[in-house]
Amino acid sequence: MSQTLKFTKMHGAGNDFVVLDGIHQRVALTPEQLRFIADRHFGIGCDQILLVEAPTQAGVDFRYRIFNADGGEVSQCGNGARCFVRFVHDKGLTNKREIRVETAAGIIVPRLEADGQVTVDMGPPRFEPADIPFVAEARATTYVLDIADGPVEIVALSMGNPHAVLETCNIETAPVATWGPEIERHPRFPQRVNVGFMQLVHRRAIKLRVFERGSGETLACGTGACAAVVAGIQRGLLDPVVEVQTRGGALTIRWAGGDAPVYLTGPAVTVFEGEITL
Numbered sequence: 001m002s003q004t005l006k007f008t009k010m011h012g013a014g015n016d017f018v019v020l021d022g023i024h025q026r027v028a029l030t031p032e033q034l035r036f037i038a039d040r041h042f043g044i045g046c047d048q049i050l051l052v053e054a055p056t057q058a059g060v061d062f063r064y065r066i067f068n069a070d071g072g073e074v075s076q077c078g079n080g081a082r083c084f085v086r087f088v089h090d091k092g093l094t095n096k097r098e099i100r101v102e103t104a105a106g107i108i109v110p111r112l113e114a115d116g117q118v119t120v121d122m123g124p125p126r127f128e129p130a131d132i133p134f135v136a137e138a139r140a141t142t143y144v145l146d147i148a149d150g151p152v153e154i155v156a157l158s159m160g161n162p163h164a165v166l167e168t169c170n171i172e173t174a175p176v177a178t179w180g181p182e183i184e185r186h187p188r189f190p191q192r193v194n195v196g197f198m199q200l201v202h203r204r205a206i207k208l209r210v211f212e213r214g215s216g217e218t219l220a221c222g223t224g225a226c227a228a229v230v231a232g233i234q235r236g237l238l239d240p241v242v243e244v245q246t247r248g249g250a251l252t253i254r255w256a257g258g259d260a261p262v263y264l265t266g267p268a269v270t271v272f273e274g275e276i277t278l
């Protein structure tokens with residue numbers, strides 16, 4: 001039986017989303033239907049599909065679910081969290097400026113700022129290999145990963161989802177299209193990984209491209225920006241507040257180190273509304 005769903009097309013620094021209200025309409029999508037929605041030629045087109053649901057636990061305002069363009073459900077999406085906040089405000093689902101949101105990776109706390117930008121408390125980064133998950137004998141600041149072109153140095157960490165961060169001296173010529181998919185499926189990352197290529201500009205700015213697990217290279221990746229800045233701070237290369245320049249725009253990341261949460265600030269934009277029959 002076919003179903004017609006109302007949707008909103010949004011983006012955060014060019015990382016684009018189809019957002020579905022699962023509170024006022026019944027949304028039950030198969031991986032094949034999710035892939036169709038994300039398809040840029042035959043569907044609506046997006047990097048991720050975001051589903052807004054009623055919370056399943058006390059003390060939170062909403063549940064937020066994330067699906068990559070390949071139809072797989074994942075646990076965290078930073079740019080999506082900002083669009084989520086803009087969506088629930090614009091739809092009148094809440095008037096709170098700071099909301100508590102349940103994700104598969106735990107509670108996140110996004111806040112709508114007076115200037116329309118959104119700041120998300122993404123929680124602390126995690127470095128234990130088992131938490132990422134990453135196959136390593138012991139935790140280390142950097143690891144050497146063997147790929148077809150030879151050994152590469154990475155930082156591996158979790159921002160609620162897995163990230164590998166590599167440093168490059170030229171972001172334009174970085175081998176994102178070749179190393180990205182190879183590292184995404186490297187056997188040392190049993191749940192695959194998002195792969196960030198970071199070029200240092202100075203201690204308070206980096207350039208970043210991310211080959212995202214399940215979506216390919218996107219114009220920006222919020223958790224990727226958090227992971228790259230955390231990696232740079234851990235290695236003593238960056239200050240606690242850093243501007244991340246992506247192909248889709250700028251994001252600001254703040255991290256005080258240790259178990260402190262990482263804060264992500266950036267835009268959240270509505271592009272258009274529509275309906276799709278599946």
Ligand SMILES: N[C@@H](CCC[C@H](N)C(=O)O)C(=O)O
Pocket residue numbers: 015047048066068074075076077078079080161162194212213214215218220221222223224
């Ligand atoms: N675009 C995102 C991350 C989306 C999920 C990621 N591809 C994964 O598989 O973990 C962001 O802004 O963080």
